[in-house]
Structure formats: structure tokens, C-alpha cells
Amino acid sequence: MAAKYQTLAETLRQELLHQGQHGYKLPTEQELSERYGLSRQTVRHALQMLEQEGLIQRRQGSGSFSTGRGGSTSRQVAVVATFLDDYIFPTILHDAQSVFAREGYSTLVYATENEVSTERDILQQLLSQPVAGILVEGAKTALPNPNLQLYRQLRDSGVPLLFLHGACAELKGVPCISDDNYSGGYLLARHLLDKGHRSIAGIFKSDDLQGPQRYHGCVSAIRDAGLPLRDRSFLWYDTQDRLEMVNLNDISLLRRFLDVRLDKSTAVICYNDEIAFLLIRELLARGVRVPQDVAVVSFDNSYYSQISQVPITSLRHPVPRMGQVAAEQLLRMLQGESGHSRALPWELVERASG
Structure with a gap:
């Protein structure tokens, strides 16, 4: 059974929903106490709850006023992802939704397909139909964002905004x-160096911030080991290349990498398990042994790392996982606390690939 203050808070939410407009004044604490037969302390607790949710402003000596965010979305959180079918997103969403649900929030889920035009449409919708808070995986975070002004409007409207995976730099x-991507790239390169590899190649994604960060860690470890950096040994791909590889099974990009760029490298660091899985399949089809001839390591510790013909050495996050951490942070922001960035550490799961 809900506590009395929670029941009153829900009643007042419905009143705010019915009134709708910004600036609507709620009855005083004394009036609410008398109307519902509750103590002043219970009424005050309910009003504090509404204030933390951003539904009202309490002005000393004047009373409690609607912020205009008391509509039907006031207990909804928007989660904006790049791809809903991305192999890591379902786990992130499940963890986040579980945390939100425990606090009485439902979740609206959107996908940008990592396109700034679709991201723009979603942000405009969220401006016209406000939600309690927004957890967003920005589109093409390694590139300048043409939707910066929309993000600023959302932030300035008072809706708590939290980025996932990569912030909008501007x-x-x-x-x-x-993710602590720099440290992850460094950790994988250091692992391969400790295994005796002296010529390491890499495949990284160019239009999401994680790619340059992971590359940076990788080449920093190679540099710190006193080994030469060979630019031609690193392949960059973008979102469209990824869609062609995964959806159309067009791996010509990986084949050109093996034909032209791999050269004498004995190990490859991949942007994620998805790419590592495809690369290992092509290496084996060519009669190249993994890891005896070429070691392959990657990020995410997903199911790809376990169903690969050669199980993949990959990085994972220790618990708590990203979805839980992000949801808990956004809830604290909904309660009026300042938001804080956090980079989650990686740990190595060593398997047969390298």
C-alpha cells in the first residue's frame, strides 16, 4: 500500500494534469491538510516530492506553482539510442528500465539510426511534448553536431539531460x-604487447566518439612500448560501412584491410565484438589461424565473443553495468542533484582469440 504522502502526490499530479498551464497555484499546505484530512508534515512531504520531480516550484511566502510540466509525460523518461537492434543496447535498456520502474517512471524509447536528421526530429518532439528526463546516446558524437541548439533548448527548459557513451562536445x-575508452584501448594493446606482439593493427569506428578514444589508448600503449606507429595498419569505418557489413554481409572493407593493411601485423584490436566476429570468420576462411597467425581482441564481451568460431578475448564492465549507472544518475538529477560524468572501467576477459 502506498504511503499517504505518495497517494496525495499522485492526486496532486492529476490536478496539475487537469489544470495544465504554467503558473497554476496549488492550494496552501493548510488548505490541503484540511481538504484531505492529513497532517501538515504529510502534505509537505508530498509537495517536496512534486518539487523534486520538477512539477512545481515552491516560493517562500507565496505557495506552490505549476512549472507546466505536469502533463501526461511527467512520469516518463525518454531513452534515445542510436540503434535499438544494436547487440549491446537491449541490456542497457533493460537495466535502465528496471531502475526507472522501481521509482515509478515509464520509459519512452527512440532510435536515431545514428543519423542527425532523425535525431533532430526526436529532439523537436521532446521539446514539444516534454518528459521528466532524457537519457540520450547522441548521433555521430565524433563529429560536430548540427542539433546543438535543440540540445541547449532542452537543457535550458529544465529537463534533466544525460548523455550515454559520448557527450556532445560543444x-x-x-x-x-x-566507457573509459582510452584506458580500454591501452589495456588491450598492453595485453597483446605482453603476449609478445610487436606489430599491432586496429579497426576503429570513425563517427562515434568511442572509436577515436579507443584508438588513442591503443596507439599510446604502442608508443609507450617504444615501438613504431604505422598509420597504414589502422582501418577506419563509419556507420554506413557498418550497416553494409552487418545487414548486407558486404565485408569488402575487411577484405581490403587484410589484403593491403594487415601486412606483417600479428594482432588486431577491433572496435567491438561485432567487427572482431566478422574479421575472425574471414581470417579462418582464408586459412589464417587465430591466434597462432593473427590474434584478435575487442570490446564489449557480448554474445559475439562467445559464439565466434574462436572465442574472442574482449573487455567487459564489472557490475554495476552502464544502464543501471546511467538510470541511477538521471534519477538523482530528477531529484534536483547536480549531474556528474562517469567513465566506467574495463576488465579483460581472456579467451582463445589472443
């Missing part, structure tokens, strides 16, 4: 929950 003051 938007200051908005926190982000991300």
Missing part, C-alpha cells in the same frame, strides 16, 4: 556516462 555542463 554542449558544456551536460554530464555523460561512458
